[in-house]
Amino acid sequence: MATIADVARLAGVSKSTVSRALSRPEMLLPETVATVQDAAEKLGYVANSAARFLAGGRTGVIALVVPTLDNSFFAPIIGGAQARADAEGRQVTVAVHSFAAGESLTTFGRLARQVDGFIIVAPGGSDDIVRAAATKPAVLVDREIEGMSSAVADTASAFTLVVEHFARTGRRRLVYVGGPGNSWQDAQRTAAVRAAAERVGVSLEVVGPFPPTFAAGAEAARQVRELRPDAVIPYATALGLGIQHVYLVAGETPPVVSSERAIVEALGLAGVPAIDVDGRVLGDVAARLLSQRIQDPSGDPNRVRLSVPVTWGA
Amino acid sequence: MATIADVARLAGVSKSTVSRALSRPEMLLPETVATVQDAAEKLGYVANSAARFLAGGRTGVIALVVPTLDNSFFAPIIGGAQARADAEGRQVTVAVHSFAAGESLTTFGRLARQVDGFIIVAPGGSDDIVRAAATKPAVLVDREIEGMSSAVADTASAFTLVVEHFARTGRRRLVYVGGPGNSWQDAQRTAAVRAAAERVGVSLEVVGPFPPTFAAGAEAARQVRELRPDAVIPYATALGLGIQHVYLVAGETPPVVSSERAIVEALGLAGVPAIDVDGRVLGDVAARLLSQRIQDPSGDPNRVRLSVPVTWGA
Structure with a gap:
C-alpha cells in the first residue's frame, strides 16, 4: 500500500505538504493541491485515511447524534x-437517536464500534441514559451533565435580557411559550424567565410544552390569547410566528413577540428583541472539544458556554 | 483479526445471524443481539465493517451532498x-457543496476517495459540473441529468393540480412565487404552473427568485400585493407564510395560498391545497438506487419519479 512518503516523492513536495493538501487544501495553492492529488491517484492512495486510522485503532469518523432531523435548528x-x-481530516456521520426511555441503545452500541467519538445533541432523555450511551469520548451540545464535556449556547441569559427589556418598555403581562417537554434548554429558559420576571416585578404565565413549529404555534395561540399578554416570549421563532398568525387572522393586534434577527429585519420591526444563536459556532466548538477528548480521553471534562447576542430590531 | 466465523462460534449462532445482529438488530430478539455483541466485543471485532469494506476496495461509507443545511426540506x-x-450496514457522511460556478471541486475529489458513492442534492450548478463531480457511483435527488440515476418528487404534477383546483373554484388571477434561481425543481414547477394556467385559461404572473424562507416571503409580499392575485402558489411553505403575514399586518385579507398539510390542519383551513412531499421516502429511494449502482456501476441509470399527493384542507 502506498505511503504518504511515496506520494510526497512522486509529487516532489514534503510529507507535510501532502498531508495538508489532502486535509486542508484551502491553505495551499490550487496547483500544489492538484499535483498532490494526481500523485495520490496514480499510486492508489485510495481510502487511505480510513486505513491509517484503523492502523492506529481509530476509524477517522465521528458521529453527530441528533434527536430528529426535522428541525432546522440542528442544521447549522x-x-x-x-x-x-x-479541517481535521475526519468524517462526520449523522445519526438520529432520541434517547427516549425505552428506545433501544442497540444501534447506538453498533455505531460506537465504528467511530472515534460522539457529538450528542440530546435535549430529552435522562442523564443516566445519555451517560450510558457515551461509551466513547463524547461532547454534549446544548445540555450539561456532570462529568461530561459540553458546548452550550447560553440562551438562558439572552431570555433574561428579553424579560428585562420588556419590563423596561412597560410590558407587564408576559407569557413564555415552552418548547418540547424534557428539553434541557427549555428547562434553563423557563427558570431564567421566571427568575427575571420575579426580580423585575412583571407577571409571567408559562404555557406548553409545544414542539418548535409554526403549526404548534397556531395551536398554542388559543391558550395565549386567553391570557391577554402584552408580550410573548416563545421557545422558538416558528412558534411565535404561528401565534401571531392566529391573532392576525382574527383581526386582532398581536402582542409583541420576541424573535430572531432575520425575521425582525425582513419585517422592518423596531424594538422587537431578537435572539441569535449561532449554531455553526456551537457545532465548531463541540467538534474541537471532541478532538481534545479523543486525544486525551482521561483529561478533565470541559464545559463551554457561548454567549448569545440579543438585538432590538431595525 | 477476528472473523465473522469466530464471532458466530463464540456466540453459538450462524454467521448470517451474526451479520444480521450487527446490521439489522431490530429483526432479532434482543437477547440474541446482546449475545452476538458480547462475542464481538470479546474478540475485538472492532471497526471491522470498515476493515472488511477496505479489503473489498470499498469504504462502507456513502456521502450525501446537500447545497446547505439551513433548509429543513433536506432534513427528512x-x-x-x-x-x-x-439497514444495509453502511454509514452516511453528510457534506455541503453548492456546485456553484467557481466553487472548487477539490473537497469533492477528496471526499470521493473516502466513499463508495454519492447521493447528490444539487438544485443549482450546471449539468456539466454535477456530472464532473460524480467520479463514483451517484444518484441525484430532485433533479434529472441525462445518463445519471435519480429520485425525484414529482411536485410539478402536484403544482399542476393546484392550478386546476384554483381555476375550478373560480380563481382567475394567480401568482407563482418562485424559489431559488437555477433550482431544477423551481424550473419544473414554473413550467408546469405556466402550462396549466394557459390550458385552463387563468392569468398567471411569476415573481422571484426567492430563497425558501419566511423572511423572503415578507420581502416578496410587496411585489405580490401589487399584482392583486386571488390565489398565490409559493415555491415553499415558509415563503407563503411570510407573504400572508405582511397582508395580515396591513389589515388586508390575503388571497388563498397553497401550503402543506401540517399548516392547513393546524389552522383548520378548508379548501386550501396542501402539497405533501415525503422527504424520507425520497432519501430511502435514493439510497436504494445508490446500492444498485455500487453493486453494478455499469448498469443502466435508473430514473424514479415519486408521485406527490395534494389534499384540500380540513
Whole structure:
C-alpha cells in the first residue's frame, strides 16, 4: 500500500505538504493541491485515511447524534461540526437517536464500534441514559451533565435580557411559550424567565410544552390569547410566528413577540428583541472539544458556554 | 483479526445471524443481539465493517451532498437515506457543496476517495459540473441529468393540480412565487404552473427568485400585493407564510395560498391545497438506487419519479 512518503516523492513536495493538501487544501495553492492529488491517484492512495486510522485503532469518523432531523435548528450545528471535522481530516456521520426511555441503545452500541467519538445533541432523555450511551469520548451540545464535556449556547441569559427589556418598555403581562417537554434548554429558559420576571416585578404565565413549529404555534395561540399578554416570549421563532398568525387572522393586534434577527429585519420591526444563536459556532466548538477528548480521553471534562447576542430590531 | 466465523462460534449462532445482529438488530430478539455483541466485543471485532469494506476496495461509507443545511426540506431526505444505509450496514457522511460556478471541486475529489458513492442534492450548478463531480457511483435527488440515476418528487404534477383546483373554484388571477434561481425543481414547477394556467385559461404572473424562507416571503409580499392575485402558489411553505403575514399586518385579507398539510390542519383551513412531499421516502429511494449502482456501476441509470399527493384542507 502506498505511503504518504511515496506520494510526497512522486509529487516532489514534503510529507507535510501532502498531508495538508489532502486535509486542508484551502491553505495551499490550487496547483500544489492538484499535483498532490494526481500523485495520490496514480499510486492508489485510495481510502487511505480510513486505513491509517484503523492502523492506529481509530476509524477517522465521528458521529453527530441528533434527536430528529426535522428541525432546522440542528442544521447549522451539523454544518459547523462538519466544517471543523473536515479541517481535521475526519468524517462526520449523522445519526438520529432520541434517547427516549425505552428506545433501544442497540444501534447506538453498533455505531460506537465504528467511530472515534460522539457529538450528542440530546435535549430529552435522562442523564443516566445519555451517560450510558457515551461509551466513547463524547461532547454534549446544548445540555450539561456532570462529568461530561459540553458546548452550550447560553440562551438562558439572552431570555433574561428579553424579560428585562420588556419590563423596561412597560410590558407587564408576559407569557413564555415552552418548547418540547424534557428539553434541557427549555428547562434553563423557563427558570431564567421566571427568575427575571420575579426580580423585575412583571407577571409571567408559562404555557406548553409545544414542539418548535409554526403549526404548534397556531395551536398554542388559543391558550395565549386567553391570557391577554402584552408580550410573548416563545421557545422558538416558528412558534411565535404561528401565534401571531392566529391573532392576525382574527383581526386582532398581536402582542409583541420576541424573535430572531432575520425575521425582525425582513419585517422592518423596531424594538422587537431578537435572539441569535449561532449554531455553526456551537457545532465548531463541540467538534474541537471532541478532538481534545479523543486525544486525551482521561483529561478533565470541559464545559463551554457561548454567549448569545440579543438585538432590538431595525 | 477476528472473523465473522469466530464471532458466530463464540456466540453459538450462524454467521448470517451474526451479520444480521450487527446490521439489522431490530429483526432479532434482543437477547440474541446482546449475545452476538458480547462475542464481538470479546474478540475485538472492532471497526471491522470498515476493515472488511477496505479489503473489498470499498469504504462502507456513502456521502450525501446537500447545497446547505439551513433548509429543513433536506432534513427528512437525510433521515430517509440514513435509515436505509443503516439497514444495509453502511454509514452516511453528510457534506455541503453548492456546485456553484467557481466553487472548487477539490473537497469533492477528496471526499470521493473516502466513499463508495454519492447521493447528490444539487438544485443549482450546471449539468456539466454535477456530472464532473460524480467520479463514483451517484444518484441525484430532485433533479434529472441525462445518463445519471435519480429520485425525484414529482411536485410539478402536484403544482399542476393546484392550478386546476384554483381555476375550478373560480380563481382567475394567480401568482407563482418562485424559489431559488437555477433550482431544477423551481424550473419544473414554473413550467408546469405556466402550462396549466394557459390550458385552463387563468392569468398567471411569476415573481422571484426567492430563497425558501419566511423572511423572503415578507420581502416578496410587496411585489405580490401589487399584482392583486386571488390565489398565490409559493415555491415553499415558509415563503407563503411570510407573504400572508405582511397582508395580515396591513389589515388586508390575503388571497388563498397553497401550503402543506401540517399548516392547513393546524389552522383548520378548508379548501386550501396542501402539497405533501415525503422527504424520507425520497432519501430511502435514493439510497436504494445508490446500492444498485455500487453493486453494478455499469448498469443502466435508473430514473424514479415519486408521485406527490395534494389534499384540500380540513
